[in-house]
Amino acid sequence: MTGTKKNRLLVFTIIMALAFSLTTVCLAKGPKYGGTLVQGFGVYPNSLDAQVASGGSSRVMVSQYNETLIDTDQKGNLLPGLATSWELTDPKTIIFHLRKGVKFQDGTDFNAEAVKFNFERIAGKIEPKITGPGKRTANSFESVEAVDPYTVKIKMKGPDAGILSFMHGWFTAMVSPTAVKKWGDKYLFHPTGTGPFILKKHIPGSQILYEKFDGYWKKDKDGNALPYLDKMKIMIIPDPATREAALRSGTIDMDQEIAAKHAIRLRKNPKIEVITIEGFLAKFLPLNTGKPPMDNVWFRKAVNMAIDRQEIITSIYQGEGSIPNGFFSPISWAYDPNLKWYDYNLEKAKDALKKSGLPEGTSFKVAVYNPQAKAEAELVQAQLKRVGINMVIDNVDFATFNSQYRRQGLYHAAFTGYPQTGYDPGFMNFVFHFSKGPYSDPSHPTMYDALAIQARSAAGGDREKRKEIFAKLHKLVYDNAGETYLVWTNGYRVFRSYVKNFKLKADQFSEATEVWLDK
Amino acid sequence: MNSEVETSAMSDEYLAPRGLKHFVGRLLKVRLAALGLFFIVVLIFCSIFAPVLAPRDPAAANGYRALESPSRDFLLGTDYLGRDILSRLIYGSRISLLVAVLSIGITVMIGVPLGLMSGYLGGWIDTVFMRLMDALYAFPPLLLALTLVAALGPSIINVIVAVGIVMIPTFSRLARAQTLSVREQTYVIAARTVGSPVRRILFRHIWPNVMAAIIVQSSLGMAVAILAESSLSYMGVGVRPPTATWGVMLAEGYPHLESNPWLSIIPGSAIFLTVLSLNLVGDALRDVLDPRLRGVT
Numbered sequence: 162m163t164g165t166k167k168n169r170l171l172v173f174t175i176i177m178a179l180a181f182s183l184t185t186v187c188l189a190k191g192p193k194y195g196g197t198l199v200q201g202f203g204v205y206p207n208s209l210d211a212q213v214a215s216g217g218s219s220r221v222m223v224s225q226y227n228e229t230l231i232d233t234d235q236k237g238n239l240l241p242g243l244a245t246s247w248e249l250t251d252p253k254t255i256i257f258h259l260r261k262g263v264k265f266q267d268g269t270d271f272n273a274e275a276v277k278f279n280f281e282r283i284a285g286k287i288e289p290k291i292t293g294p295g296k297r298t299a300n301s302f303e304s305v306e307a308v309d310p311y312t313v314k315i316k317m318k319g320p321d322a323g324i325l326s327f328m329h330g331w332f333t334a335m336v337s338p339t340a341v342k343k344w345g346d347k348y349l350f351h352p353t354g355t356g357p358f359i360l361k362k363h364i365p366g367s368q369i370l371y372e373k374f375d376g377y378w379k380k381d382k383d384g385n386a387l388p389y390l391d392k393m394k395i396m397i398i399p400d401p402a403t404r405e406a407a408l409r410s411g412t413i414d415m416d417q418e419i420a421a422k423h424a425i426r427l428r429k430n431p432k433i434e435v436i437t438i439e440g441f442l443a444k445f446l447p448l449n450t451g452k453p454p455m456d457n458v459w460f461r462k463a464v465n466m467a468i469d470r471q472e473i474i475t476s477i478y479q480g481e482g483s484i485p486n487g488f489f490s491p492i493s494w495a496y497d498p499n500l501k502w503y504d505y506n507l508e509k510a511k512d513a514l515k516k517s518g519l520p521e522g523t524s525f526k527v528a529v530y531n532p533q534a535k536a537e538a539e540l541v542q543a544q545l546k547r548v549g550i551n552m553v554i555d556n557v558d559f560a561t562f563n564s565q566y567r568r569q570g571l572y573h574a575a576f577t578g579y580p581q582t583g584y585d586p587g588f589m590n591f592v593f594h595f596s597k598g599p600y601s602d603p604s605h606p607t608m609y610d611a612l613a614i615q616a617r618s619a620a621g622g623d624r625e626k627r628k629e630i631f632a633k634l635h636k637l638v639y640d641n642a643g644e645t646y647l648v649w650t651n652g653y654r655v656f657r658s659y660v661k662n663f664k665l666k667a668d669q670f671s672e673a674t675e676v677w678l679d680k
Numbered sequence: 681m682n683s684e685v686e687t688s689a690m691s692d693e694y695l696a697p698r699g700l701k702h703f704v705g706r707l708l709k710v711r712l713a714a715l716g717l718f719f720i721v722v723l724i725f726c727s728i729f730a731p732v733l734a735p736r737d738p739a740a741a742n743g744y745r746a747l748e749s750p751s752r753d754f755l756l757g758t759d760y761l762g763r764d765i766l767s768r769l770i771y772g773s774r775i776s777l778l779v780a781v782l783s784i785g786i787t788v789m790i791g792v793p794l795g796l797m798s799g800y801l802g803g804w805i806d807t808v809f810m811r812l813m814d815a816l817y818a819f820p821p822l823l824l825a826l827t828l829v830a831a832l833g834p835s836i837i838n839v840i841v842a843v844g845i846v847m848i849p850t851f852s853r854l855a856r857a858q859t860l861s862v863r864e865q866t867y868v869i870a871a872r873t874v875g876s877p878v879r880r881i882l883f884r885h886i887w888p889n890v891m892a893a894i895i896v897q898s899s900l901g902m903a904v905a906i907l908a909e910s911s912l913s914y915m916g917v918g919v920r921p922p923t924a925t926w927g928v929m930l931a932e933g934y935p936h937l938e939s940n941p942w943l944s945i946i947p948g949s950a951i952f953l954t955v956l957s958l959n960l961v962g963d964a965l966r967d968v969l970d971p972r973l974r975g976v977t
Binding site: 401402408422469473475476477535536538539540541542544546553554555556613 | 682708739740741743744746747760762763834916918920921922935937938956
């Protein structure tokens with residue numbers, strides 16, 4: 162080795178050592194303040210008013226400025242939020258002790274009166290009246306009482322094991338009573354909460370801009386003020402492929418709605434991190450068991466056994482996903498590994514169709530309202546054809562389906578999916594033909610309803626006891642082949658690697674409260 | 681009456697001696713048109729004998745063999761549900777041709793008589809019909825078709841009706857314009873003088889002279905109809921699954937454009953070649969038919 166080469170090697174080693182130590186110093190440094198986080202989403206929320214917004218991505222957008230009494234972690238464990246503690250004094254009474262010193266973004270105090278106002282608003286009792294996902298439960302409260310400025314007592318009409326879970330739903334977020342009174346029916350354009358970000362600007366269908374709220378109450382574990390970010394921007398990009406490209410180019414920093422195909426592709430990109438949430442979405446077909454030929458239990462069994470679920474996973478979900486054994490996937494505590502569902506078996510399916518007494522070529526009609534479900538529907542259509550069942554697919558608009566077709570019972574089934582979360586499974590009552598659900602089973606409504614109510618009101622919310630009731634409910638659905646469970650698909654969250662502190666909540670979405678950018 | 685016989689004989693004379701054989705012969709002399717015509721004939725053959733030609737059931741899915749590249753098993757590969765692309769392409773030609781022929785049929789049946797009457801009769805009939813056509817014309821064609829299909833419901837018949845209606849103004853205006861010049865011809869005036877009924881004048885004397893332009897426009901219109909069907913199917917308002925059409929195939933291929941481009945390229949090329957062929961034939965038809973028309977006048 163010549164002298165020059167040796168020298169070069171020495172210089173190289175020194176540079177490498179310096180670079181390494183510099184990186185270590187950087188890594189050791191805590192969270193950085195400042196910067197703008199840009200998130201991409203497919204759909205603009207139906208309302209910016211948290212108590213009106215529907216689920217999914219809307220909830221991420223409203224939760225930046227609105228907070229709930231109870232917070233959660235990914236597993237659904239309850240954490241203090243705007244309430245520091247709570248106690249069920251009896252199965253029908255719950256007392257919340259509120260956090261002191263919290264201010265709304267308009268400078269007014271958060272206190273027991275504000276909580277009382279909020280629950281009345283959620284119940285639709287305050288002008289202008291609203292209707293949101295929390296209305297039914299809030300209406301079932303007998304009274305909401307402000308015991309003192311920081312204590313609230315809620316009396317329920319009956320025991321409800323899901324009540325604590327209800328209290329961390331985005332639709333029970335606390336909004337400023339002053340702002341509601343000031344803006345009236347224009348409140349949705351001026352949402353005001355206690356959250357870490359203030360809504361600064363919104364361009365309907367396109368963008369939402371947030372700015373840091375300086376008076377935010379929460380501190381990080383070292384006692385530093387939150388949030389770390391100065392600004393946050395949400396960009397609506399409906400096409401998933403465009404969102405993927407935007408993430409690759411760094412136009413957006415995060416995508417919490419990405420589909421399997423794109424996420425799997427992004428795993429190879431070293432600058433992007435992909436979080437996989439197994440069993441996030443339960444795909445299923447609720448069956449309209451009152452409408453012939455779907456009223457025939459053997460026909461329903463034939464449909465269930467003719468579906469090759471692995472084929473769906475392999476072709477549509479790139480092999481990622483699992484075959485369900487019931488409604489609740491392992492994400493939910495209500496998941497029970499001992500349950501079983503119909504296996505794919507062509508011979509048995511043909512046999513069941515024979516037993517049903519219906520001829521080969523019997524038709525039924527399904528509604529499909531999203532592109533991913535269209536692919537599933539076409540594959541299931543081809544699978545059912547193998548046993549001689551003819552499934553007709555209608556592409557329909559979701560709003561029309563929800564408001565008209567479902568009530569009219571126009572279809573025998575619909576391709577749908579329900580996110581599996583750390584939320585209380587009581588929310589999923591409707592799946593089990595609860596009489597207020599998408600389709601009710603006229604032959605068994607009372608049995609289903611009785612069990613569903615039992616599961617929800619089980620004394621003290623003892624999970625093991627409720628699991629037993631869910632198992633009974635499952636048995637009933639199984640014997641009647643009252644559903645067609647398709648697959649559990651994965652959820653994916655992707656972000657650029659400089660996005661730090663990405664933490665999922667019970668509904669498997671991340672807020673930006675503690676996120677910081679290492680740029 | 682005598683003069684009427686004479687005039688009709690006169691127009692027949694120009695069609696008869698030259699005949700179909702002569703006409704096709706002249707058409708084939710235009711080399712590109714010959715190529716286009718050949719492609720269209722192949723297409724018609726494919727669509728008629730689709731069940732024989734297609735190697736597989738176009739709707740039979742096999743999810744375990746989804747998105748395969750072309751191989752001996754699947755000559756053009758498989759789509760995202762493992763269906764044979766070649767079979768879907770062959771069956772898809774049926775829908776495309778059906779839409780092309782039937783929607784042009786509807787357009788000609790409605791639009792041409794309207795145009796003939798407007799042009800020949802004039803007056804308030806002309807005003808009413810043409811303002812109606814203007815109103816139809818004012819809508820962006822695809823939007824109008826989309827609205828019609830949305831209102832009527834997704835089915836191939838409704839697509840045909842919608843596409844047919846959308847093209848009516850073009851045809852009726854063309855027919856009217858042609859009629860305006862033909863009705864001043866001496867043989868038309870003569871027929872009118874001897875008291876021929878309007879219907880007879882329209883269909884016996886005027887129509888044969890307008891026909892050439894309509895034929896040319898029809899071949900071009902078919903191309904438009906195929907594109908319209910593809911666009912409607914692409915947007916998901918066309919046919920019901922699992923019916924294969926080129927537009928549906930194109931739409932289904934789009935999400936896989938990066939990883940499996942052939943899913944879109946194959947149906948896209950089919951649409952492109954068919955439309956190109958129809959346009960080439962249409963252009964050549966114009967060249968072949970126009971001088972003959974000049975001969976008449």
